[in-house]
Amino acid sequence: MIKWIVSHWKRDTGKFALLVIGALLISSGLSILIGLSESSKGTIVNSLEKKWNASYDIVVRPSGTKSETEKDGLIDPNYLSGLQGGISFDDLDKIKEIDDVEIAAPISILGFSSIIEIFGEVHFPESGIYKITTNYVENDGVRDYSDGYTAYYGFDIGLNHEDMDIISRYGLFASTEENLELHGSFTFLVAGIDPAEEAQLVGLDEAVDGSRYFSDSDKVHSINETSQGDEELEELGLDFNYKRVTAPVIMSNFSFVNNYQEAILEKLDLETDLESEEDIKEFLTELEQNGKEDYLDTFETEPVETVKATSEELHENLLEQSSLGAYRDLILYEKPSPLTYKAVPSPFPERWNIAYEIVPPANQTVNIPGEKNGDISDYTYYTKYRELAFYDDPSLSRAPRLTPDFLDYYDPRQLSISSDPVTELPMETYRTPTAKHMLDASNSPVNPPKQVTATSNPFGYLMQSPTMLTTMEAARKIMGEEAISAVRIKVSGVNSPGPESQSKLEAVAQEIRSETGLEADITLGSSPQPVLIKIPSVDDLDSLGWVEQPWIKTGESIAIYDEAVLGYSGIIICLMAVAIMYVFTTNLIAFLSRKKEFAVLKAVGWRNSKLRHLLLTESMLIGGFVSFLTFIVLLILRQENPESLSIWRICLIICFILLIYFVGALYPSYLVHNISPHQVMKQGEVSAKGARFGRTNGVVSLARNNLISRWTRNLVSVLAISLPTALLILFLFVSFQLNGVMYTSWLGEYVALEIGSMHYYAIILSLIIAIMTTAELIWQNVLERTREIALFKALGWGNPRIYMMVLLEGAILGLISGIVGIFLSIGILSYLYGDSLSFGQWLWLVLINVGIPVVVGLFSAVFPSIRAVNIEPYRGLE
Amino acid sequence: MYKQIQLNGITKTYGKQNVKTVALNDISIRLHKNNLTSIVGSSGSGKSTLLSIVGTLEKPTKGTVYYDEKNISEIRANQLSELRNIHIGFIFQQFHLLPALTAIENVLAPLFHRKTSYNKNTKAKELLELVGLSDKLHALPSQLSGGQQQRVAIARALIAEPDWILADEPTGNLDTETSEKIIALLMEIKQQTACGILLVTHDIALSRQADRIIEMKDGQIIADTRINNNLVQTND
Structure with a gap:
């Protein structure tokens, strides 16, 4: 055989x-x-x-901390820094006991502390009155935020610098030293972590500069310092009552804040050279009578020196002074505070289908018991995008103190966390989220878009990452039992995203929810998705316009x-x-x-x-x-x-x-x-039998009737063409028209770019096979009609008409396939997406669904038509 | 070994009720193996249809066909194939050789996958020799002339040593000279193999060489003549 x-x-x-x-x-x-x-x-x-x-699979947060935006499956990348505790240590123990929980790393955002740092010094070249303008400038990429002051110094003019009355009498400081140290104030975030878990989670122990990481021998002490009951202090009018916690800390050697500190030294151009005591006395009297600083402001100045310290230098100074034990008394002042968002219509929905606006709390006032109520916009916070939150009250007298026991620096860039600069996932505790300034307040594009970074503003729209890390023990002493802001969990046996991982994580998350009543969200396999955020007008500041920020699409x-x-x-x-x-x-x-x-x-x-x-x-x-x-x-x-x-x-x-x-x-x-x-006995007739549909009176109707007479086999080619066409439509719609999952997030976009083309190769392959199928069928049709076609030629039909007939046959087949394909793709699309197709999409659907099959049909008919044309007329006479 | 084929009241119609064509109209006839019977008639007289029914290629609309005592209307398609394969050899006007097979393969086609008591290949060669094509064993049909193709077809009809050979206008596509040679060949085969031959033709001259001539018109037999009385007579 x-x-x-x-x-x-x-x-x-x-x-x-x-x-x-x-x-x-x-x-x-x-x-x-x-x-x-x-x-x-x-x-x-x-x-x-x-x-x-x-670096973690599940994040556990206190209940009630879900933002409005999470209805869309979107999480503010910066959310961890805005959580001020709420999870108890009991809950943490419960979580740790759950099977499959490999790492449960708690984090406690303790809040912000400010320190005074020496950033440089100036030299007075000769005796005289000097003006020092100090300016601390931060830039978020959109604008400068400056905070500065002006001070006047009298150098070597016979004033006693220890006499505190000078400043109130004359409006200037006295200096006898040639060099003057310059001081600046910095605000940074302090967080508590569990050293062992953090080492496992992100390799924090490997990221410390030297060899000194947290160890069990590090002790945390806590004492209460109060003026209450101390008559001496009370007599002096002092009233304080706070907890002082001494704890080991490590500090980040990298600053994400873009800032600088500047000081300009100028000499006042006075009419007198202040050489004699009389001159000095006369001038001071003048000064006292004419309004002190205001009077000094009226003089011309002559620049002497400018001192500037960059972000790096400032951070270096901070570290150096910390390591030397310069700071014994860090006041934890501001508490972390979350941002509130509301969904707003996107100004450019094609580009960003989701947009939010930050909702700043209105008219924030502070209420200090026993003291005056009032607006606190005078406080040093530049802009209040978040609800103000403090330890106790803004008077500092009850805010807890942290006495840092400095261990080492750590480099956040060396942590084993995702660090692809192009596609950074900002969900990490250790990385400051970034954003891009895309549109200004009038919705005009910013060209080119500017990178936006966090500032040290505790209530700003972007929050810096923690600079100082201490232990959970310290956090417990400072904040109490519910000190934990979030727990980051790694589940054993989960390595890559996929259905199995997903179901395992679901189970663990569900158990956490039912055991503790906390929010547990799966973060494994999240993707950054660009979201447009409106930074509204707040206090005296105009709206910044819109920034694009990569949010977490869970x-x-x-x-x-x-x-x-x-x-x-x-x-x-x-x-x-x-x-x-x-x-x-x-x-x-x-x-x-x-x-x-x-x-x-x-x-x-x-x-x-x-x-x-x-x-x-x-x-x-x-x-x-x-x-x-x-x-x-x-x-x-x-x-x-x-x-x-x-x-x-x-x-x-x-x-x-x-x-x-x-x-x-x-x-x-x-x-x-x-x-x-x-059948072998039959003497081949021209047409054996055939179904007819209407009269045959031209090439079109002839082609049509040819098709109908062989409808069963033609049905096969109709299906062969319509199926891949319908699928092509489906993929086109998923990818482009319906803004399916693929193109809304960066991961989807990446995947679509990487492998989406394969879809189209496959469709093209399917279509080629469809062409082959149809071509074979039409070929066979032509073959069976050899005698008929020969007869037509014998009767005087020209080649164009024969071409026409066969090609038309292919085109009609394609058209029918297209119509079948429309129904097919409508069926699939409405099953998948409901009735949400717009008119334009319908138009595309119909055009593609008819266009491609007709082309396929025509292609299929090319070879058979050539064959048909080559049939010799005498064949019909045999 | 079937010695005679008997047709009783055979009617064959084609098409549906409103456009019915009657090809055979109540025909009864008995054919004997010893005869070379020819069926003549103009085109459309039903002679080919009669041959198809005799050769079990078609079933009659009405009536019965007996191979000796066996009513073949009652047997199933597979058994009919078997019957054709063993007992009947066909020769067609258009030769119907399989174009992809060589002469000897065409001859062997009916025996494909069938066991025989004799050596199939030797037999096929003998037969091709008999039809005068011993030098064309491996030629494809397209390399053979019409007459040669018909000889291959004859050899094919003989390969299974049938009792009957049914030939439908075997010379219809051939010129006179070749036709005569083919008929002579058939006569010779008749002598050698003693099989019954049923020959459909519209060529009166050819039909004269038969023992019995059945003339047909409009689906009916209009004459049944025995020509050579040397052979055993059969009475209807």
Whole structure:
């Protein structure tokens, strides 16, 4: 039997070549796509792991801390810094006891402290009155925020610098030293962590500069210092009552704040040179009478010296002075405070489909018991985007003190956290979030967009990351039992995002929720998503306009994973369906073209079963060939990525291909029954039989009736064309039109760019197979009508008309496929997305759905039409 | 070994009720293996249809066909194939050789996957020798002339050592000279193999060489003539 079939093929090389091309297309298509889909799945998982992986899987927050924005699945990247405790140590213990919780790292945002730092010095060159203008400037990328003062110094003019009355009498300080140290004030964030857990979570122990990390021998002391009950102090009018906590600290050696401190020394150009005591006395009297500083302000000045310290220098000074134990009395003053957002319409919805506006609390006043109530806009906070929150009250007398026991520096850049600069996930405690200033207050684009950074403002719109870290023990002493702001959890056995990880994390998160009543959110597989945020006008400051900030879209990678898996399953199913149709068609056509041959064989006494056997064996031989090729290709692909493509899977694919070829041969072998051996007695008529639809009076109606007379086989090509077209529509819509998951977040965009093109390759492959299928069918139609076409030519039809007829046949097939495809894609789209298609989308859908199939149909008809034109007219007369 | 084929009241119609064509109208006839019977008639007279029904290629609309005592209307398609394969050899006007097979492969086609008491290949070669094509064993049909193709078809009809050979206008596509040679060949085969031959033709001259001539018109037998009385007579 096999010998018979092979010799058959050998003698009809043209047909065999066509078979091989089809087989190659199917095998290469299937194997490459399956291989690619596997490695693409690998790509997704890899990129999730490497670029978007948060260092923790679940974050636990106090209940009631969910922002409005989380309804959209979006979390403010900076949310951790705004949480002021709320989780108890009991809760932490409960969490730690849950199975599969590998690391539970608590963090306590203790609040802000200010320190006075020496940032430089100036030299008075000679005696005289000097003006020093000190300016502390921070820049958030949009504008400068400065805080400065002016002071006057009398150098070497015989005033006693220890006499405190001088300043109130004359409005100037006295100096006898040539050098004057300059002081600046800095605000930074202090947080408590669990050293052991933090070491496991982010490798904090590895990021310390020297070798001194937190250890068990570090002691935390706490004492209460109060004026109450101390008569001496009370008599002096002092009233204080605070807790002083002595605790080990490490400090970040990197400042994320963009600031500088500047001092300008100027000499006042006085009429007198103040050389004699009389001159000095006269001038001081003048000064006292004419309004002190205001009087000094009226004089011309002459610049002497300018001193400036950059961010780096300032931070270096801070560290140096800390390490030397310069700060014994850090007052924890401001508490962390969250931002409130409200959803607003996006000014450019095409670019940012989600926009929020910060809602600053209105008219913030502070209420100090027993003292005056009033506006506190005079306080040094530049802008109050957040609700003001303090330890006790702004008078400092009850705010807790931290006496730092400095251990070492740590470098936040050396922590083992995601640090791809292009795609940074800002969900880390240790990284200050960034934003870009995109639109100004009048919604005009900022060109080029400016990078926006955090300032040291405790109530600003971007919050700095902690500069000083201490232990949870210290945090407990300072804030009490509910000191923990958040717990970051790592679950054992969860390495990469995916359905299994997801269900495990869900289970752990659910257990945390039910055990503790806290909020537990899965952060593994989150993606940054650009969100537009309006920075409103606050206090005296105008609105900054809009900044774009990468927010955390939770569950994103799972969604993308699902989407990708869905996409690939769809693609593979489509390709397989098209492959089945192709195999079915080729088998059917092989059968049709050999119908007469089979009739002869039946006449000479072949049984149906023998013919069936022949057809099945033939099909299985091709199937075997295809499987063999596929097997080889998959093996080669496997070499590159052995894990993703198991042998078992390859075998499954091979079995599937064999099954296609088996199923494809079933229908023709069933049709064998219908062949009457009597047909060999017939003297081929021009048209045996045919259904008709309307009158035939032109090329169009002729093509139409040709199609209708062979409607069953044409139905196959209609399906073969419409299926990939409908799928193409689906992918186009998912990717571009419906702003599906893919293009709204950066991860989705990345994935779409990396692997989305594969979708289109697959569709194109499907369409090529569809072209082959249709071409074969039309070819067969032409073949069967050889005599008819020859007759038309004999009757004087020109070649253009023959071309026209066959091409029209293809185009009509395409058109019908398009209409079928429209229904198909509408069905799929409305199932997936509901009725949310706009008119424009409908228009596209119809245009694509009709355009592509017609093109496919026309392409398919090209070769058959050439063949039809080449039919010699005499053939009809044979 | 079937010695005679008997048709009783055979009617064959084509098409649906409103456009019915009657190809055969109540025909009863008995054919004997010893005869070379020719069926003549103009085109459309039903002679080819009669041959199809005799050769079990088609089933009659009405009536029964007996191979000796066996009513073949009652047997199933697979058994009919079997019957054709073993007992009947066909020769067609258009030869109907399988284009992808060589001469000898075409001859062997009916025996494909069938066990025989004799050596199939030797037999096929003998037969091709008999039809005068011993030098064309491995030629493809397209490399053969019409007459040669028909000889291959004859060899194919003989390969299974049938009881009957049914030939439908075997010379219809051939020129006169070749036709005569083919008929002579058939006569020779008749002598050698003692099989019954049923020959459909519209060529009166050819039909004269038969033992019995059945003339048909409009689906009916209008004459049944025995020409050579040397052979055993059969009475209807």
